[in-house]
Amino acid sequence: MSLYTRVSSGLIFPLHERLKGHTSHALRQQLEVSQWWPVDQLEALRAARLRAFLMDIGERVPYYRQLFKKQGFVPHQVRSTAALSQLPCLTKQDIRTHGDQFKADGHGPLAPYNTGGSSGEPLVFYIGKARKSHDVAAKWRATRWWGVDIGDPELVVWGSPIELGAQDRLRRLRDALFRSQLLPAFEMSLRNLDRFVAVIQAQKPKMLFGYPSSLSLIAAHARQKNIALDDLGIRVVFVTSERLYDEQRQVISEVFGCPVANGYGARDAGFIAHQCPNGSLHISAEDIIVETVRPNGQPAQLGEAGEIVVTHMATADFPFVRYRTGDRGVLDTASCSCGRGLPVLREVQGRTTDFVVAKDGTVMHGLALIYAVRDLPGVEGFRIEQLSLDQIVVKVVASFAFDPIAEARIVHDFKKRLGETVAVQVERVGEIPAEPSGKYRYVSSRVKAFVDASWGANDA
Numbered sequence: 001m002s003l004y005t006r007v008s009s010g011l012i013f014p015l016h017e018r019l020k021g022h023t024s025h026a027l028r029q030q031l032e033v034s035q036w037w038p039v040d041q042l043e044a045l046r047a048a049r050l051r052a053f054l055m056d057i058g059e060r061v062p063y064y065r066q067l068f069k070k071q072g073f074v075p076h077q078v079r080s081t082a083a084l085s086q087l088p089c090l091t092k093q094d095i096r097t098h099g100d101q102f103k104a105d106g107h108g109p110l111a112p113y114n115t116g117g118s119s120g121e122p123l124v125f126y127i128g129k130a131r132k133s134h135d136v137a138a139k140w141r142a143t144r145w146w147g148v149d150i151g152d153p154e155l156v157v158w159g160s161p162i163e164l165g166a167q168d169r170l171r172r173l174r175d176a177l178f179r180s181q182l183l184p185a186f187e188m189s190l191r192n193l194d195r196f197v198a199v200i201q202a203q204k205p206k207m208l209f210g211y212p213s214s215l216s217l218i219a220a221h222a223r224q225k226n227i228a229l230d231d232l233g234i235r236v237v238f239v240t241s242e243r244l245y246d247e248q249r250q251v252i253s254e255v256f257g258c259p260v261a262n263g264y265g266a267r268d269a270g271f272i273a274h275q276c277p278n279g280s281l282h283i284s285a286e287d288i289i290v291e292t293v294r295p296n297g298q299p300a301q302l303g304e305a306g307e308i309v310v311t312h313m314a315t316a317d318f319p320f321v322r323y324r325t326g327d328r329g330v331l332d333t334a335s336c337s338c339g340r341g342l343p344v345l346r347e348v349q350g351r352t353t354d355f356v357v358a359k360d361g362t363v364m365h366g367l368a369l370i371y372a373v374r375d376l377p378g379v380e381g382f383r384i385e386q387l388s389l390d391q392i393v394v395k396v397v398a399s400f401a402f403d404p405i406a407e408a409r410i411v412h413d414f415k416k417r418l419g420e421t422v423a424v425q426v427e428r429v430g431e432i433p434a435e436p437s438g439k440y441r442y443v444s445s446r447v448k449a450f451v452d453a454s455w456g457a458n459d460a
Contacts, residue, residue, distance in 0.1 A: 001149060008151025008178055016174070017136070021109075021129050027137035034286055035141070035340045042285060042341045043081070046313075050289065051078040053313045054321075060104040061319055081289050085299055089309055089322045092123045102126075107317040115268055125268055128317035135271045135314075138284040142274035146236040146261055148207045154180040155203060157196070157210030157218070181205075185214040193221040197229070204232045208256065212239040213441075216248040219255035230257025238263060242441070243348065247374075264348050269310045269325050273345045280336035281345040287314050290345065291322070292331055302333045305349060356386045357447045359419030366443030372413035378402025381432045386445040391423045398428050 001009075014025035034042060054075035057064045068075065073086055092115075095102060103110065103126065110126035143149065175181065181203065183196055196218050200208075208215060215237060222229050234256045239248075240263035249260045264281060265271040272288055273281045283290050292306030293299055300306030308329045312320045332346035356366055366384065373382045373394060378401030385393045394410055396402065407426045414424040 002152075004179075005149050005151035009149040012177065013150045017133070022133040022136065023130075024133045024136040024140065027133055028140045031137055031141045031284075031286055032144075035282075035342055037341050039335070039341045046285060046289065047078065047080050049286075049313050050081055050084070050311070051075060053316060053319075054078055056316050057104065057319045057321070060106060060316070061102060062105075063098050063101040064319060064321070066101075084289065084291065084311060084322055087322055089293065089297060089324050090320065091324050095123060095125055102318050104317045104319075110317060113267055115266070123268060126318040128315070130314045130316065131270070131312065131318075133314070134287045138271045138287060139274070142261075142263070142271075142276075142282075142284075143207075143238070145274075145276050146207075146238075146259075148235055151178055152206035153203060154178075154207050154209060155183060155200060155205045156180060157183045157185045157208065157214045183210075185211055190221075193218060194225075197222045197225070197227055200229060201227070201232065205234060207236050207238060208234060209238040209240075211242050212244045212248045212252070212260075212262075213242055215239060216251050219251045223251065223255050229255050232256075234258045236261050240265060264329075264345065266325065269320065269323055270312045270315075272308075272310060276336060276338045276340065278336055278338040280332075280338065281348070282336065282340055282342040283345055285342050288312050290329075290331065290343070292329060300331075302331050303346070305330050305347075308348070356384075356392075356418070356443065356445050357389060358417065359389055359422055364417070366445075368417055369414060370442050372417070373410055376402065376406045376409060378406060383432050383441065384443045386443075386447055389447060390421070391425070392418065393425045393427055395427050395429045395432060397430065397432055402428075 017024045034045065037045075054064075054068075058068045058073075058075045059065070067073070067087070071087065077083075108128050108130075110128050111132075113125055113127055115123045140150065148154075181199070183199065184192075200218070219229075236258055237252050237256055237260045239252070239260060244260070244262045249262075252260050259277070261277075262275045262281060263271075264273040270288055271284055272290065273283045275281050289311040291299060291309040291311075292304070293309050294304075294306050305328055308325045308327045310320065310323045310325055312323075328349040329345055330347040330349070332344035334344065335341070336344055356364055356369060358364065369384050373379060373384070373396070378399045379396055380399055381397035383395045385395070387393060392414060394414070396410075410426050411424045415422055418424075
């Protein structure tokens with residue numbers, strides 16, 4: 001670790017956080033101790049924190065005062081995290097409907113945030129200083145697992161309007177101080193891809209951070225141009241906010257010459273889990289309780305796929321309790337060989353809109369269709385849009401090698417999977433634009449039958 005990084009991580013950033021009223025430095029130090037605790041000791045901490053959290057919001061938050069009274073729920077009797085199953089799940093619509101009733105009496109400063117609303121109405125919610133401190137601490141801890149730290153040169157390929165809209169003088173000064181540079185993920189034109197590759201070559205970052213779709217595009221572009229990026233000293237590429245596909249991990253790792261560390265989280269749900277060097281996706285368990293539930297709302301078994309439901313215990317000013325993420329995942333039954341007692345999220349299968357529904361009602365992951373398009377000759381980019389049970393559009397960025405035979409193959413394979421009466425339209429386009437957030441999605445389904453029947457109408 002360089003002297004500059006040591007000073008940044010050990011002095012400047014802690015001072016920066018303290019001036020903002022955040023306790024992330026002290027919290028990170030605590031987390032680096034508790035991550036090695038035995039499972040029983042960690043679970044005792046979680047149960048105690050959960051009890052205190054529920055007692056607090058039961059007194060100060062109007063929504064939960066009413067809910068606990070209605071349910072006959074007594075927070076001070078909570079003795080384990082399993083007690084959460086006595087409470088109903090929280091949906092985005094609940095938050096939209098009740099709004100200010102989620103704000104705690106006597107709350108501190110709350111900053112408004114919103115989700116992208118890629119498949120529906122955006123969700124507006126609020127985050128207090130405690131939540132920010134805990135999320136920063138959890139992310140900071142996970143960053144250090146990979147031998148990099150705050151102050152190491154970093155390039156961030158991101159597209160959130162919040163980040164990109166905040167590039168004022170103070171923000172630019174802060175980023176320069178911590179040697180972090182932001183590249184806009186929603187500007188993936190060929191010209192900008194050339195520029196991004198040139199910036200990476202010039203900056204020689206120790207770490208990259210961003211969407212897997214964007215970083216894999218940059219990597220593939222560099223490979224196509226025969227530009228070597230594996231000799232720059234990049235130690236790790238952190239990816240998050242989208243499903244990481246195997247082929248994306250492979251091209252990113254090969255081109256940049258380093259491991260890819262997958263992360264799972266969301267602006268509303270928090271920094272949920274991060275991959276350690278041994279390959280496990282560890283849950284930030286000191287702050288976050290992750291459950292998986294079946295379509296009927298009952299708990300799924302360990303090793304069984306279900307919807308990911310999150311309780312963030314640092315959100316007392318605007319609580320998230322059993323919050324339905326709209327994602328499917330699997331909790332692991334085994335611990336990790338790295339020795340950390342943090343529970344493991346074996347798999348994140350994707351968002352509800354990453355799934356498609358066949359004409360007969362069969363639900364399948366979008367991968368069933370992705371593989372039918374991705375490897376065809378001449379396909380340089382694509383997006384699959386399920387408009388209804390009867391209609392699906394495949395937008396393809398195609399080279400000269402994409403011929404009528406390949407197009408007919410898509411139609412044939414899609415009908416075979418979805419139903420012979422489904423109208424499959426292949427549309428050639430010049431480019432696949434990113435979403436407003438900067439993300440690129442291979443599959444988008446507007447079919448609400450899956451969401452309504454299986455996930456309680458919890459939109460993404």
